[in-house]
Amino acid sequence: MNAFQLRGGTIHCEEAPLPQIAAAVGTPVYVYSEGAMRSQARALLRALSPLDGPLVAYAVKANPNGAVLRTLAAEGLGADVVSGGEYRRARWAGIAPDKIVFSGVGKTAEEMVLALEGGLYQFNLESLPEAELLSEIAVSMGRIAPVAIRLNPDVEAGTHAKISTGAAHNKFGIPIADAPAACARIASLPGLRLNGLAVHIGSQLASLAPLEAAFGKLGAMIGRLRGEGHDIRTADLGGGLGISYDPAQPAPPTIADYCAMVVRVTRGWDARLIFEPGRLIVGDAGVLLTEVIRVKPGLGQPFVVLDAAMNDLVRPSLYDAWHGIDAVRPTGKRMIADVVGPVCETGDTFAVEREMDAVEAGDLVVIRTAGAYAATMGSTYNSRPHAAEVLVDGSDWALIRARREAEGFLEDERLPHWMTTAD
Numbered sequence: 303m304n305a306f307q308l309r310g311g312t313i314h315c316e317e318a319p320l321p322q323i324a325a326a327v328g329t330p331v332y333v334y335s336e337g338a339m340r341s342q343a344r345a346l347l348r349a350l351s352p353l354d355g356p357l358v359a360y361a362v363k364a365n366p367n368g369a370v371l372r373t374l375a376a377e378g379l380g381a382d383v384v385s386g387g388e389y390r391r392a393r394w395a396g397i398a399p400d401k402i403v404f405s406g407v408g409k410t411a412e413e414m415v416l417a418l419e420g421g422l423y424q425f426n427l428e429s430l431p432e433a434e435l436l437s438e439i440a441v442s443m444g445r446i447a448p449v450a451i452r453l454n455p456d457v458e459a460g461t462h463a464k465i466s467t468g469a470a471h472n473k474f475g476i477p478i479a480d481a482p483a484a485c486a487r488i489a490s491l492p493g494l495r496l497n498g499l500a501v502h503i504g505s506q507l508a509s510l511a512p513l514e515a516a517f518g519k520l521g522a523m524i525g526r527l528r529g530e531g532h533d534i535r536t537a538d539l540g541g542g543l544g545i546s547y548d549p550a551q552p553a554p555p556t557i558a559d560y561c562a563m564v565v566r567v568t569r570g571w572d573a574r575l576i577f578e579p580g581r582l583i584v585g586d587a588g589v590l591l592t593e594v595i596r597v598k599p600g601l602g603q604p605f606v607v608l609d610a611a612m613n614d615l616v617r618p619s620l621y622d623a624w625h626g627i628d629a630v631r632p633t634g635k636r637m638i639a640d641v642v643g644p645v646c647e648t649g650d651t652f653a654v655e656r657e658m659d660a661v662e663a664g665d666l667v668v669i670r671t672a673g674a675y676a677a678t679m680g681s682t683y684n685s686r687p688h689a690a691e692v693l694v695d696g697s698d699w700a701l702i703r704a705r706r707e708a709e710g711f712l713e714d715e716r717l718p719h720w721m722t723t724a725d
């Protein structure tokens with residue numbers, strides 16, 4: 303479902319014209335289609351239906367907005383959380399504890415207590431010191447913590463280095479060769495119950511081959527550990543399936559391809575499968591709606607200066623990510639331009655030498671595929687306000703996060719006692 307289409311010469315989100323939202327809320331603003339998220343969640347659940355009761359735990363980090371979480375909770379998704387903040391959001395959104403997986407390489411004692419008190423399906427452990435601390439805490443609370451071990455399968459994900467997580471030198475997981483000894487130790491800890499194994503090798507994967515390689519290693523390890531007497535019941539296959547950002551690039555594997563591979567590779571495992579998709583569910587359901595401040599002549603092509611910047615959407619600066627950029631009311635004329643934000647860094651660049659709709663000052667533009675890892679990675683760098691967020695349902699829409707105006711920033715700050723406000 304492409305929720306952002308031209309209707310009568312103007313891009314709409316579902317049936318809501320984007321200029322109407324910009325006029326009411328201002329720009330930059332993230333606009334999300336509820337229908338697009340719902341349809342991705344449903345497509346995934348449908349494609350996984352040959353499996354016996356899988357748990358689809360949406361990776362909250364991709365887009366943690368409360369209204370987004372409520373939408374996905376209503377579709378039956380659980381949550382993969384990596385902080386106390388994400389755990390609280392998931393519970394607030396009505397996600398049942400038995401649908402929450404707690405991942406992350408640096409869980410703190412406070413986070414362990416929070417999740418043990420509130421309940422969860424399992425912690426995905428990343429090291430033995432973490433296992434020991436969790437056991438101690440669980441014992442002190444009179445609880446047993448359900449856990450899985452995240453394996454580092456030593457598989458190159460073939461994605462951007464900053465979002466690859468399954469190679470031996472990455473910080474994530476327990477080296478696969480150490481897994482049998484780690485399981486033996488974990489089984490001996492009084493506060494833990496070993497549920498199963500987990501892998502997550504990276505994000506925005508463009509091929510199924512590395513996923514299949516990692517799942518194969520996980521499957522072999524399940525057999526080995528069962529042979530050593532461990533009761534392995536769950537296998538968490540993580541997230542990572544890529545989505546299409548640039549239509550000129552080969553399309554990533556579809557949900558159907560991915561699920562067919564999973565069904566084939568996991569046949570006979572006799573374990574409950576867990577999935578942690580993030581980008582796949584929300585990535586294509588959002589755009590960043592922004593206004594052209596001015597078009598500035600350049601040495602070669604002009605600079606299109608937007609009112610959105612790297613503080614609103616950092617993916618191009620951080621990962622050289624390509625995002626589609628289109629005029630909300632295209633005239634049919636085209637131009638070649640560098641598309642930039644107002645922040646004082648050359649890295650504040652959304653696109654270089656991009657062939658795009660011709661635009662001028664005051665025109666609205668969308669930066670596409672901005673539903674995942676976009677608003678949530680925003681900052682207030684250059685003392686810029688946090689962008690607002692809007693959710694659309696048909697022709698109806700609502701503000702789901704108010705713009706955090708720069709006037710409020712100083713309210714959070716304090717002068718040290720040796721300065722006086724009178725200075």
Ligand code: LLP
Pocket residue numbers: 361364382405406465502504505506540541542543578579580581582617621674675
């Ligand atoms: N599970 C774990 C343990 C993860 O670390 C992640 C993502 C996911 C699931 C969800 O992965 P997904 O299905 O969304 O690929 N900020 C980067 C992406 C970082 C991904 C971090 N971990 C970006 O903008 O591309």
